[in-house]
Amino acid sequence: MDFRHDTFLTLCEIGNYTKTAKHLHITQPAVTQHIQYLEEYYNCKLFVHNNKKIKLTRQGEYLKDFIKTVSADRQRFKKNLSEMHLEEITVQFGATLSIGEYVMPEIISELLQKNPKLKIHMHVANTQTLLEKLNLGQLDFIVVEGFFNKADYHSKTLSTEKFIPICSVNSPLAEGTKSLEEITKERLILRESGSGTRNILENILKKYNYTVDNFQNTIEIENMNAIKKLVADNLGISFLYEVVVKREIEEGIIKKINISDFNIVREFNFVFLKDSFFKEEYMSYFNIMKEFIKTEDRI
The missing domain is CATH 1.10.10.10 (Winged helix-like DNA-binding domain superfamily/Winged helix DNA-binding domain)
Structure with a gap:
């Protein structure tokens, strides 16, 4: 180089x-x-x-x-050498919003318990931004829900998650089984363009010959908690990962909409550059994450 x-x-x-x-x-x-x-x-x-x-x-x-892999490895190798006398390891990784906010906190706790000297930097962004940072060597690995070309990277499936339609418990949609056509009469609250959740929703709707434009109207919100609050207040419906709304469903303020013949499961993927010198190290993080999720009975 x-x-x-x-x-x-x-x-x-x-x-x-x-x-x-x-x-x-x-x-x-x-x-x-x-x-x-x-x-x-x-x-x-x-x-x-x-x-x-x-x-x-x-x-x-x-x-x-x-060159992408060598350049990224060069940056990490330099960082490791400079920190060797401190007996510390710094790991910089990225996660999409759903994963970063609702999956990673407990996993980070698990990583720190296994290695108290680990220094963790987690960057939260959409899938495309994270892939760009990974390519530039700014991140060691990423955990994403969005679409990417698996042939370009080394990737492993961390978990499979249900992607569900949700509404307020006070909504007429909360009871019985509905059709996609019925729910298009509602206001759709969704993430911004470029987010993994938005891309997945658009691709799912496309398979059923629908688009977001078929809904009565739409609202774009970047904040996941804001989306859940609007749904809970019966101001619209949304589509999110079940893990994201698990607490609200248990508390009885949000309910899953039962849509006939609608059962969507998507992957959360652990991704890093192909042929990396640090593959063994990255896979050790993956194995810890995978084992933790298994013990949570979420796969």
């Missing part, structure tokens, strides 16, 4: 020589020279040019995956 590999990775992300040069504070000819050097070194074309647009070749894609 040298500075030319960094140029290559930046060009992959930006997709434009001029913008890459500006981003790296070097000249465009310098960017071209770096890429030409790598193509000569690896004896293959890394990019093809078509109408002023560039596209990675198969070899370029392979090199990009390798």
Whole structure:
């Protein structure tokens, strides 16, 4: 790994020589020279040019995956060396909102009990943002519910969770079995575009030939507790993971809507870069998380 590999990775992300040069504070000819050097070194074309647009070749894609992993491992290795004298281990990971708020607190407690010197930094964001941070080496691993290309990463299923429609206990929808058509007459309260929960809902509705636009009206809320409060106050319905509304259902302020032929289960995935030097360490965290969830009888 040298500075030319960094140029290559930046060009992959930006997709434009001029913008890459500006981003790296070097000249465009310098960017071209770096890429030409790598193509000569690896004896293959890394990019093809078509109408002023560039596209990675198969070899370029392979090199990009390798460099992403090496770059991320380099950052973690440097951090580990600097902390070695402190006998501490820092782990930086990301989680989507549903997981970060309703699944991870107890798991973090379990991790700290097993290793009191562990320093944990958890970043909560949507799936796409977390994947970008993982690719940049800013996170060691992520736990997500949203869609991603599993071929691009090393991933393991942490748990499977029920995705359910919910309403207030005072709603007419709280009793009996309803159809999707019936519930579209209600106000839909949903997460913002880009969130894993929103993407999953839109894909589920699509399979039933519906969209969010079929509902009477919609409200977008980024805060999960706010969504649950509005639903509990009978101001609309929503779709959330059962684990997110477990307490409210037990307390009798929110109820699952029974929809005929509607049984949706989705994966919570543990994800890190392929072929990482730290795979064994990351898998140790996964195994602790997996074992804890099993003991909670949630799988």
